[in-house]
Amino acid sequence: MIKAVRGTRDLLPPDTALWNFVEKTVREVFEAYNFQEIRTPIFEETQLFSRAVGEETDVVSKEMYTWEDGIKAADYAVYKKWITARNPNVKAWQGINPNAASPAAPLPTWHENGQDYFVFSYRLTPEVMNELKKAAVFRDKGILSFNNLRLVTAQAIPDTVRFDVENLSVICETLPVDTRPIWQTLRPENTAGVVRAYIEHKLEKRGLNKLYYIGPQFRRERPQKGRYRQFYQIGAEIIGPKSAGSESPVRDAEILEMLATLLDRLGIKGWTLEMNSVGSSAERVKFNEALRVALEPVKDKMCADCQRRAVTNPLRVLDCKVPEDQPIIEKLPRISQFLDEDSRKHFDQVQEILKAVGVEFQINDRLVRGLDYYTRTAFEFTHGALGAQNAILGGGRYDGLSESIGGPPAPGIGFAIGEDRLVMTLQETMGSVQQKADVYIAPLGNGMNIEAARLARELRRGNLVAELGDETFRLKKSFETADKIGARYILIVGENETKSGVFALKNLATGEQVSVPRSELAVKIKG
RNA sequence: GUGGGAAUAGCUCAACUGGCAGAGCACCGGACUGUGGCUCCGGCGGUUGCGGGUUCGAUUCCCGUUUCCCACCCCA
Numbered sequence: 001m002i003k004a005v006r007g008t009r010d011l012l013p014p015d016t017a018l019w020n021f022v023e024k025t026v027r028e029v030f031e032a033y034n035f036q037e038i039r040t041p042i043f044e045e046t047q048l049f050s051r052a053v054g055e056e057t058d059v060v061s062k063e064m065y066t067w068e069d070g071i072k073a074a075d076y077a078v079y080k081k082w083i084t085a086r087n088p089n090v091k092a093w094q095g096i097n098p099n100a101a102s103p104a105a106p107l108p109t110w111h112e113n114g115q116d117y118f119v120f121s122y123r124l125t126p127e128v129m130n131e132l133k134k135a136a137v138f139r140d141k142g143i144l145s146f147n148n149l150r151l152v153t154a155q156a157i158p159d160t161v162r163f164d165v166e167n168l169s170v171i172c173e174t175l176p177v178d179t180r181p182i183w184q185t186l187r188p189e190n191t192a193g194v195v196r197a198y199i200e201h202k203l204e205k206r207g208l209n210k211l212y213y214i215g216p217q218f219r220r221e222r223p224q225k226g227r228y229r230q231f232y233q234i235g236a237e238i239i240g241p242k243s244a245g246s247e248s249p250v251r252d253a254e255i256l257e258m259l260a261t262l263l264d265r266l267g268i269k270g271w272t273l274e275m276n277s278v279g280s281s282a283e284r285v286k287f288n289e290a291l292r293v294a295l296e297p298v299k300d301k302m303c304a305d306c307q308r309r310a311v312t313n314p315l316r317v318l319d320c321k322v323p324e325d326q327p328i329i330e331k332l333p334r335i336s337q338f339l340d341e342d343s344r345k346h347f348d349q350v351q352e353i354l355k356a357v358g359v360e361f362q363i364n365d366r367l368v369r370g371l372d373y374y375t376r377t378a379f380e381f382t383h384g385a386l387g388a389q390n391a392i393l394g395g396g397r398y399d400g401l402s403e404s405i406g407g408p409p410a411p412g413i414g415f416a417i418g419e420d421r422l423v424m425t426l427q428e429t430m431g432s433v434q435q436k437a438d439v440y441i442a443p444l445g446n447g448m449n450i451e452a453a454r455l456a457r458e459l460r461r462g463n464l465v466a467e468l469g470d471e472t473f474r475l476k477k478s479f480e481t482a483d484k485i486g487a488r489y490i491l492i493v494g495e496n497e498t499k500s501g502v503f504a505l506k507n508l509a510t511g512e513q514v515s516v517p518r519s520e521l522a523v524k525i526k527g
Numbered sequence: 528g529u530g531g532g533a534a535u536a537g538c539u540c541a542a543c544u545g546g547c548a549g550a551g552c553a554c555c556g557g558a559c560u561g562u563g564g565c566u567c568c569g570g571c572g573g574u575u576g577c578g579g580g581u582u583c584g585a586u587u588c589c590c591g592u593u594u595c596c597c598a599c600c601c602c603a
Binding site: 001003006063188189190191217219221222223224225227231233235305316369380391392393394395415416417418421442444445474475476477478479480481482483490492494496504506508511513 | 528529559560561562563564576593594595596597598599600601602603
């Protein structure tokens, strides 16, 4: 049996009704704040994400669905030549026919900058495949993950396998434009796509843009409760030229207040808004340096994770939850000490407005964000009932993002809601929402299907939810079905009714049955 | 990617130290020919995730594998 692939799932009724409720509420609330919907493609050029989200982030370095597109077979000569020229140690090209099996040939590899590289594009036999499998985690198609590299296949394994070297971006820049492979990636988040569209369509000429989106995103990470490889996000962005007010703390507060309103409208209880200012990118560089210095003498006493983070990403040390580390973390410098006057004023005013409009929040000066593009205000809404993943949404300001991917200056702020998790919390509080029919139409006796179909069309055109039976069903079965689908009324279409034009309509909840002339049916059922 | 747990009917779950694969719900039919919810009776439903091994015999024990769940890593 073919099953949904790992980490993906079908959303079935009646759950889909809950999803629709969420999305309908989102549209109503967001549009009240004058946001308009944007739909961007679900895949983009890989470099959009690596530049916007950050080359070194986990999202980009190992958790994206990526493939190569746009390189022709003939162009491999150029590709190959370039690789060989750059890596004189690669001798393995000799004797490798891309189209022939090479069972005995060892994998061509070389070592550089502490990294193992494999060369791409040749045919693998089952024997070679088995060798590979020993050293690798096997995926059916598309990608083989090794410890230090990823292997991307153009076609189904185990036929032709192409190896993606890790320094791919360099290759892309050096190859002639017309032979450059275009790497494409399923979007792991939507902000980069929105900003790309903003730049591409010169939306800055329209002043302040308030855009929202609802849609699937993709990450190749290990599935867990509420974490899927295809997951859904709801998000909104305010972006525009500074002169249109996009940098104003009014926007930060507006977004936060809108989110509080949304959660209340959805009936989600017990959420907490935590926020912090992570400063401008210049301020963060200083802060990072200070953290590194402060960590140097104490990191040996910390947990293994923190020792690693102290080197790779000092900011994340602040996130550590290990109890023994807390006293050390308490003594580390705080980003607030590095904010300049503008940043501090900005953050102060956000808080002032929130207090004025009555939105409760907590300052969490250890809140940091994982993506490179965030500046100044960063926030999270958390909810207790979510296990290890207690954040249902997160976001922040990204004043430099547009410029970092080649656009005009365009300060902005946005957020993304994990819709899967949001729906999950709603399921716990609301249970399921069953779609209910207004009326079940029960044709009774030979030839009654025709009249029943006519009636169904009339009632449905009157905006009623009508389910239609079949003349071969016994009346008892029709009643049972009507109950099962939660119909409020059952309409009996028998010979007597058809002849007289007066139909038997029974209220299934009260048991009351009345005779109703054809023309009054819709009104009676609605009433 | 790491560690732990699990997988049996459409759903929720049983099956003792290895011995005929079961129940409830759901579904279909009947009691009941144009009047439902209740009740009673009957029926359908399975390659026990997949592949191998041990055994006279495996849902049960062992190995591999896939998927899900929980936690870690990480994160909107």
